[in-house]
Amino acid sequence: MPLIKLALKTIMRLSDLKTGQRGKIKGFQSSELELKLMEMGCIPGELIIVEQVAPLGDPISIRVAGYSLSLRKNEANQILLED
Numbered sequence: 001m002p003l004i005k006l007a008l009k010t011i012m013r014l015s016d017l018k019t020g021q022r023g024k025i026k027g028f029q030s031s032e033l034e035l036k037l038m039e040m041g042c043i044p045g046e047l048i049i050v051e052q053v054a055p056l057g058d059p060i061s062i063r064v065a066g067y068s069l070s071l072r073k074n075e076a077n078q079i080l081l082e083d
Contacts, residue, residue, distance in 0.1 A: 014048060014071070014079040015060065022049045023081030025064075030078045041065035042079060 011026055025046050028034045041064045042048070051068060052061040058073040071079075 009082045012081050012083070013077050014050075014062070014081055015057075015073050015076040017048075017050045017081070019050050019053055022047060023083055024048070026080045026082045028078050029080060033075060033078050037075065037079065040069055041067065042069075048079070048081065 012023065013029070014023070017023065025042055025044050025048060027044055028037060043065070046064055049063045050060060051063055054060070059070040060073060060076045061068060061070050062076075063069075
């Protein structure tokens with residue numbers, strides 16, 4: 001479910017995407033995890049593709065900055081994307 005719709009761009013959370021969906025990182029919900037996520041390659045403007053979601057939704061495997069990364073659902077919930 002989109003959080004905000006601005007100028008024909010939808011802002012959503014990474015945790016809302018399904019396998020195969022993609023989005024561009026817009027920013028972060030929480031400054032607590034921001035540095036950790038950026039160190040792992042989740043930089044604003046970077047394209048993210050969801051590779052796999054575990055059966056219970058945690059963890060989520062994504063492709064970002066040319067490599068695969070697994071995130072816990074609470075971490076993925078902090079990443080805001082635009083389509």
